[in-house]
Amino acid sequence: MAEAVMSFAVVKPHIHNPLPTTKSYFNATSKSLRQCSSIGFKKGWHQIESSKSRRGSLSKVNALPDWPLMAIVVEHVQGQRDIILHKSVWHLNNDEIKNVYTLYIMFTVWGCCFFGATKDPYYDSEQYRKDGGDGTGHWVYEKQEDMEESARAELWREELIEEIEQKVGGLRELEEAGKKEKIVK
Amino acid sequence: MAASSLLPKSISPFPKTPTQKSAVTHFPASFFSAPQPPHLHPFSTQKPTTLIPNAKENRWLDPFNDGEDPEMEYGSLFADGKQEEDPTLPNNPDNPYGFLKFPAGFSVEVASLGSKLRGDVRRCCCLISGGVYENLLFFPVIQLIKDRYPGVQVDVVTTGRGKQCYELNKNVRWADVYDPDQDFPDPAEYTDMLGIIRNRYYEMILSTKLAGLGHAAFLFMSTARDRVSYIYPNVNAAGAGLLLSETFTADTMNLSDGGYHMYHQMIDWLARPGRNVPRQPVPPLKVSIPRKVKEVVETKYKNAGAEKGKYIVIHGIQCDSKASMQSKGDPDSLLPIQVWAEIAEAVTYRGVRPIFVIPHEKIREDVEEEVGWDASIVFITTPGQLAALINDSIGVIATNTAAIQLANAREKPSIALFCSAEKGKVFVPNPGEKQCTIVSSATGKLIDIDVEAVKTAVQIFQMPLAFV
Numbered sequence: 001m002a003e004a005v006m007s008f009a010v011v012k013p014h015i016h017n018p019l020p021t022t023k024s025y026f027n028a029t030s031k032s033l034r035q036c037s038s039i040g041f042k043k044g045w046h047q048i049e050s051s052k053s054r055r056g057s058l059s060k061v062n063a064l065p066d067w068p069l070m071a072i073v074v075e076h077v078q079g080q081r082d083i084i085l086h087k088s089v090w091h092l093n094n095d096e097i098k099n100v101y102t103l104y105i106m107f108t109v110w111g112c113c114f115f116g117a118t119k120d121p122y123y124d125s126e127q128y129r130k131d132g133g134d135g136t137g138h139w140v141y142e143k144q145e146d147m148e149e150s151a152r153a154e155l156w157r158e159e160l161i162e163e164i165e166q167k168v169g170g171l172r173e174l175e176e177a178g179k180k181e182k183i184v185k
Numbered sequence: 186m187a188a189s190s191l192l193p194k195s196i197s198p199f200p201k202t203p204t205q206k207s208a209v210t211h212f213p214a215s216f217f218s219a220p221q222p223p224h225l226h227p228f229s230t231q232k233p234t235t236l237i238p239n240a241k242e243n244r245w246l247d248p249f250n251d252g253e254d255p256e257m258e259y260g261s262l263f264a265d266g267k268q269e270e271d272p273t274l275p276n277n278p279d280n281p282y283g284f285l286k287f288p289a290g291f292s293v294e295v296a297s298l299g300s301k302l303r304g305d306v307r308r309c310c311c312l313i314s315g316g317v318y319e320n321l322l323f324f325p326v327i328q329l330i331k332d333r334y335p336g337v338q339v340d341v342v343t344t345g346r347g348k349q350c351y352e353l354n355k356n357v358r359w360a361d362v363y364d365p366d367q368d369f370p371d372p373a374e375y376t377d378m379l380g381i382i383r384n385r386y387y388e389m390i391l392s393t394k395l396a397g398l399g400h401a402a403f404l405f406m407s408t409a410r411d412r413v414s415y416i417y418p419n420v421n422a423a424g425a426g427l428l429l430s431e432t433f434t435a436d437t438m439n440l441s442d443g444g445y446h447m448y449h450q451m452i453d454w455l456a457r458p459g460r461n462v463p464r465q466p467v468p469p470l471k472v473s474i475p476r477k478v479k480e481v482v483e484t485k486y487k488n489a490g491a492e493k494g495k496y497i498v499i500h501g502i503q504c505d506s507k508a509s510m511q512s513k514g515d516p517d518s519l520l521p522i523q524v525w526a527e528i529a530e531a532v533t534y535r536g537v538r539p540i541f542v543i544p545h546e547k548i549r550e551d552v553e554e555e556v557g558w559d560a561s562i563v564f565i566t567t568p569g570q571l572a573a574l575i576n577d578s579i580g581v582i583a584t585n586t587a588a589i590q591l592a593n594a595r596e597k598p599s600i601a602l603f604c605s606a607e608k609g610k611v612f613v614p615n616p617g618e619k620q621c622t623i624v625s626s627a628t629g630k631l632i633d634i635d636v637e638a639v640k641t642a643v644q645i646f647q648m649p650l651a652f653v
Contacts, residue, residue, distance in 0.1 A: 149358055151475060152354065152357055156355035159355055
């Protein structure tokens with residue numbers, strides 16, 4: 001039978017704890033803070049260095065200072081080694097939350113664009129994907145204007161030929177009339 | 186002209202181009218120059234014309250523009266007459282130097298001076314607002330440009346409906362679709378069209394849209410040398426003149442109210458006499474029909490049961506289709522099919538088939554109900570096909586649609602039904618020459634038209650029948 005004895009120890013990190021447990025502690029910290037600030041303002045850099053060392057003696061230093069430890073659970077099983085669990089709470093501040101959401105939105109938008117573009121029916125259609133090649137080197141052929149233009153040019157040529165034919169015909173008639181007159185004479 | 190009449194017995198130091206100019210803009214130009222007696226003028230016998238034809242005599246635009254130099258002597262090689270049809274340099278094949286293709290002594294450096302002095306136009310763009318009717322009436326202007334500037338390439342930018350006209354016009358090179366009447370054009374289309382126009386490097390751009398500052402800016406950005414446009418006759422034209430080189434104030438807000446001569450101001454300006462160039466005569470409206478369209482239409486009317494030269498075209502059936510080819514200046518120009526059925530009865534007993542041209546397939550049933558199941562119905566929306574149909578017919582009975590103008594252009598006898606006599610005069614100015622009989626409604630509404638009058642007018646189709 002394994003008898004598990006769980007001991008519970010609450011660790012109070014001095015700086016990150018928003019609610020100090022004892023009045024005296026609160027007084028001490030506020031006092032020390034006040035001291036720090038006053039010294040910093042009055043004396044300058046070297047004084048801050050010295051005050052830092054004093055503050056280090058006042059509070060405990062964490063390896064991960066922004067990683068507030070909530071509890072350490074020690075599971076004690078007889079005949080085995082203790083299982084020690086470090087329980088911590090990880091909070092995001094406002095800026096970090098903002099960053100996370102920004103990244104999320106950017107990724108979503110990029111994904112919509114990218115994966116949306118891969119499914120474009122136009123690019124998958126025969127109109128775009130068919131084997132083309134009229135020598136122009138373009139995928140999309142706008143030939144309508146050219147066709148119309150050449151049709152009008154053709155029309156112009158036809159009219160010109162008609163006009164010339166009419167003139168020539170008129171000249172021929174005149175010539176023939178002249179010949180007939182000569183014959184009559 | 187009021188100011189120059191104040192100076193009797195002296196020629197006007199700033200001779201006017203034939204365009205109408207208001208007396209107010211005219212006044213300061215002659216005000217600054219002292220009038221000279223004619224004997225002091227060295228060239229008083231020679232009638233001078235303006236150097237830069239479009240130079241506006243507005244002192245605020247150019248304070249140093251004193252107009253024509255009266256002592257300038259023209260008559261040189263470069264400034265006179267019309268432009269040459271082919272602008273390439275004269276070629277000398279016997280030249281031993283391969284890179285000098287032109288004959289010895291030919292000064293290439295000043296060869297292009299003529300184009301500057303004469304105001305040559307090699308590429309011209311016409312921006313035409315309105316539909317089929319307005320574009321059809323622009324044909325004479327295009328012909329005029331062709332005659333005035335030999336070798337010019339005319340391009341057209343117009344609405345989608347209007348563009349369809351240009352399969353009937355041999356004088357046009359490119360026809361592009363852009364709706365100038367849109368007040369808020371799609372930015373992509375706007376910039377695209379602007380780019381197209383700029384890339385073609387036009388020398389002259391003509392616009393028949395009434396321009397305000399916005400449209401004038403569009404024309405200005407086209408970078409054409411001559412930017413010619415109609416402008417609003419009211420305060421909306423403010424600022425447009427600064428960006429345009431020649432402006433015509435429209436008579437009314439609707440240019441189409443002018444009827445057949447709706448572009449008369451522009452024609453006046455284009456046909457203006459230059460140095461050694463007489464005033465250009467205005468050509469009549471002419472259309473040419475491509476062979477392919479003729480063939481297509483022939484199968485169409487043969488399917489409808491008509492023969493070549495033995496039918497009369499009836500056009501102008503009331504419909505909400507966009508293809509009814511009305512003029513913007515005459516909105517009351519369509520008749521319901523019941524009236525047409527009555528008129529058609531008068532035609533049929535002469536052994537001629539009436540062909541009903543429907544602008545939309547949905548009217549086919551209505552026509553069949555009113556006229557009978559054996560009625561000849563042809564579905565035609567484009568002016569090209571309509572012209573081909575009219576070309577093969579005896580004549581046309583139509584309300585004020587493009588069909589009347591096409592019949593006049595192809596010299597076919599026609600009966601035009603108008604809502605009022607004034608509209609008839611405006612849209613068909615000389616009906617006698619064109620074998621056009623005008624029947625107008627007495628009340629001013631087309632629906633009240635006298636059908637009996639139309640039936641008696643049908644007599645004009647008798648003449649060709651006698652030959653058949």
